[in-house]
Amino acid sequence: xxxxxxxxxxxxxxxxxxxxxxxxxxxxxxxxxxxxxxxxxxxxxxxxxxxxxxxxxxxxxxxxxxxxxxxxxxxxxxxxxxxxxxxxxxxxxxxxxxxxxxxxxxxxxxxxxxxxxxxxxxxx
Numbered sequence: 001x002x003x004x005x006x007x008x009x010x011x012x013x014x015x016x017x018x019x020x021x022x023x024x025x026x027x028x029x030x031x032x033x034x035x036x037x038x039x040x041x042x043x044x045x046x047x048x049x050x051x052x053x054x055x056x057x058x059x060x061x062x063x064x065x066x067x068x069x070x071x072x073x074x075x076x077x078x079x080x081x082x083x084x085x086x087x088x089x090x091x092x093x094x095x096x097x098x099x100x101x102x103x104x105x106x107x108x109x110x111x112x113x114x115x116x117x118x119x120x121x122x123x124x
């Protein structure tokens with residue numbers, strides 16, 4: 001059984017940077033493809049970024065491209081989402097999802113494992 005725990009969300013100002021962590025227990029992140037999603041009030045859950053198990057391919061939503069970076073940490077059980085130049089419209093609960101195999105999930109139903117999320121609030 002794999003459990004995912006997100007950490008790092010907090011209140012920041014527009015233009016600030018923030019790094020979110022996705023900690024996996026029960027299985028190393030290196031054996032999983034990882035994705036980040038976000039859910040803002042009144043909106044549908046949005047795919048933010050994904051990285052293949054091999055780490056060779058990453059993908060980003062157009063809204064975060066060139067500002068956010070998904071990566072794997074040196075610790076085998078950690079993945080990150082580096083968020084730069086944050087905007088108020090980035091305010092949301094950010095969750096990580098994982099699946100076995102090389103391809104990351106792009107929607108909740110595709111994920112094998114799912115975290116509870118961490119709140120990111122960006123003030124203007």
